[in-house]
Amino acid sequence: MDQFIVSPLFGDGPIAWYTPTNVTLWMVLTILAIGALLVLSTSRRAIIPSRAQSIAELVYGFIYKMVEDVAGKDGVRYFPYIMTLFMFILVTNFLGLIPTAFATTSHIAVTATMAMAVFLSVTILGFWKHGFGFLNIFWIGQAPLPLRPILALIEVISYFVRPISHSIRLAGNMMAGHAVIKVFAGFAVVIWIAPVSIAAITAIYALEVLVSFIQAYVFTILTCVYLKDALHPHH
Amino acid sequence: MATETTGFVSACIDSLGNAIGMPQLCAEWMPNQVFWLLVTLVVIYLVLSKVALPRIGGILAERQGTITTDISAAEDLKARALEAEEVYNKALADARAEALNIAAEMRAGIQGELNDAIAHADAEISAKVAESEKAIGEIRASALEAVKVVANDTAAEIVTALGGKADAKAVGTAVTSGMKGWT
Numbered sequence: 001m002d003q004f005i006v007s008p009l010f011g012d013g014p015i016a017w018y019t020p021t022n023v024t025l026w027m028v029l030t031i032l033a034i035g036a037l038l039v040l041s042t043s044r045r046a047i048i049p050s051r052a053q054s055i056a057e058l059v060y061g062f063i064y065k066m067v068e069d070v071a072g073k074d075g076v077r078y079f080p081y082i083m084t085l086f087m088f089i090l091v092t093n094f095l096g097l098i099p100t101a102f103a104t105t106s107h108i109a110v111t112a113t114m115a116m117a118v119f120l121s122v123t124i125l126g127f128w129k130h131g132f133g134f135l136n137i138f139w140i141g142q143a144p145l146p147l148r149p150i151l152a153l154i155e156v157i158s159y160f161v162r163p164i165s166h167s168i169r170l171a172g173n174m175m176a177g178h179a180v181i182k183v184f185a186g187f188a189v190v191i192w193i194a195p196v197s198i199a200a201i202t203a204i205y206a207l208e209v210l211v212s213f214i215q216a217y218v219f220t221i222l223t224c225v226y227l228k229d230a231l232h233p234h235h
Numbered sequence: 236m237a238t239e240t241t242g243f244v245s246a247c248i249d250s251l252g253n254a255i256g257m258p259q260l261c262a263e264w265m266p267n268q269v270f271w272l273l274v275t276l277v278v279i280y281l282v283l284s285k286v287a288l289p290r291i292g293g294i295l296a297e298r299q300g301t302i303t304t305d306i307s308a309a310e311d312l313k314a315r316a317l318e319a320e321e322v323y324n325k326a327l328a329d330a331r332a333e334a335l336n337i338a339a340e341m342r343a344g345i346q347g348e349l350n351d352a353i354a355h356a357d358a359e360i361s362a363k364v365a366e367s368e369k370a371i372g373e374i375r376a377s378a379l380e381a382v383k384v385v386a387n388d389t390a391a392e393i394v395t396a397l398g399g400k401a402d403a404k405a406v407g408t409a410v411t412s413g414m415k416g417w418t
Contacts, residue, residue: 004258005248006267014245017266027275034279038287045294047301053294060291080284088279107258109265110272175259 003178004106022102030091030104038087059087063220070224074231081121082227085114086220093174093212097205105215106174108167115167118223126230137233166222173215177208379414386410 009020038059041052049057063086067079089105096103104110126134138155140148181204188197247261248254258264387410391401 002252002254002258005252005254006258006261006264015264015267017270019267021264021267021271023264023268024271027271031275031278031282034287035282038291039282042287042290042294045290045297047294047298049294056287056291057295060288061295080280080288083288084276084280084283087283088276104268104272107268108260109268113269113272114276171259 003102003182004175006107023104023107026092026095026102026104029095030088033091033095034087037091066221067224067227070221071227072231075224075227078227082220082223085118085223086216089114089170089219090213090216093216094209096174096178097208097212103174103178106171106178108171111167111171111219112163114219115163115170118166118226119163122223122226122230125227126233129231130233134230134233137229141234162222162226166219170215170219173211177204177211180204181208383410383414386414 006015006021006023008015009022009025013019015021037052038056041050041056044050044053046053060083063083064076064079067075067082071078092103092105095101096105126137130136138152138159140151140155143151181201184197184200184204188194188201190197246263247256247258387403387406390406390410391403394401394406
């Protein structure tokens with residue numbers, strides 16, 4: 001579990017909130033990677049795109065379409081925020097897969113901050129747009145009247161569980177993947193298990209590449225779904 | 236990321252630099268992580284919203300515009316090609332009609348000439364036939380006349396030889412009535 005330890009970049013000592021740590025390092029690398037992918041690659045503004053520009057356009061189109069499809073036309077205003085979340089999670093997930101790297105998204109503090117940010121902004125947005133009409137998302141009009149209070153209770157609980165599941169899903173997936181690889185790496189010191197262990201690490205690594213993308217996608221699409229609830233609280 | 240030399244001990248790291256429990260749940264580090272996360276997210280947001288997204292959106296819009304313009308230009312060219320083809324087909328049809336006309340006219344002209352020639356030839360032939368018939372009639376008449384003279388002479392000679400007296404007038408009448416069926 002040592003790979004998850006936060007340590008200061010310069011010297012030893014207590015870690016204050018402003019101390020530059022390995023978290024800082026890998027987040028700065030994330031910013032640089034996103035800059036390279038989305039800014040540098042598009043600097044020529046080519047009508048016929050280069051490979052890197054194609055990828056940038058693909059990511060843009062992918063998230064733009066997701067926001068438009070899930071949250072609706074009026075959700076497109078929030079596209080930059082959702083794109084920010086997606087790019088951050090995607091790139092940190094991938095960077096975390098580099099051996100000896102520090103996976104920032106495997107920490108609950110990071111994912112919970114993002115999930116709470118999404119939860120709070122979506123809730124505030126809902127009340128700001130619809131006033132108390134936002135509470136309609138808990139009151140299911142199509143259900144038979146006697147069932148509605150029960151359903152409302154369930155809806156309220158599920159609403160408040162959202163940020164928890166939202167954050168733990170991402171952190172848990174990332175941590176689990178890294179931990180499994182670590183476990184198999186531990187077996188690799190035994191000579192007659194080593195081939196199996198290395199094969200397993202390779203396989204798990206491939207799976208983790210997939211999971212990195214899928215978790216970024218899931219986090220983003222859930223954000224879009226919550227945003228849709230805030231924008232259109234009527235079922 | 237553990238460093239063996241660290242002597243620093245906290246709630247989450249023991250004196251050997253190993254993690255105690257799950258480092259993910261170490262509350263001591265959370266302010267640091269949250270702070271740097273927020274800084275990172277703000278920087279990414281600024282980079283995306285000020286530079287990257289408008290630029291990519293612009294590129295995509297520009298490409299869409301180019302494609303639309305090209306397609307409309309292509310459609311324009313296609314329409315013009317169709318128009319040209321129509322004109323060509325019309326010209327072809329006109330030319331064909333004219334050719335047919337000329338052929339018909341030619342045919343009519345030739346037919347007329349032919350008819351004239353045939354009429355002329357017919358006229359010539361009928362003139363020749365009439366002439367020939369006339370000649371044949373003359374020949375026949377002269378032949379009859381000669382037969383009549385010979386018959387008269389022969390009849391007179393026969394009457395004389397038989398001891399009668401040949402009355403020229405009576406003989407002529409008899410020969411004429413005898414020859415009545417011939418002509």
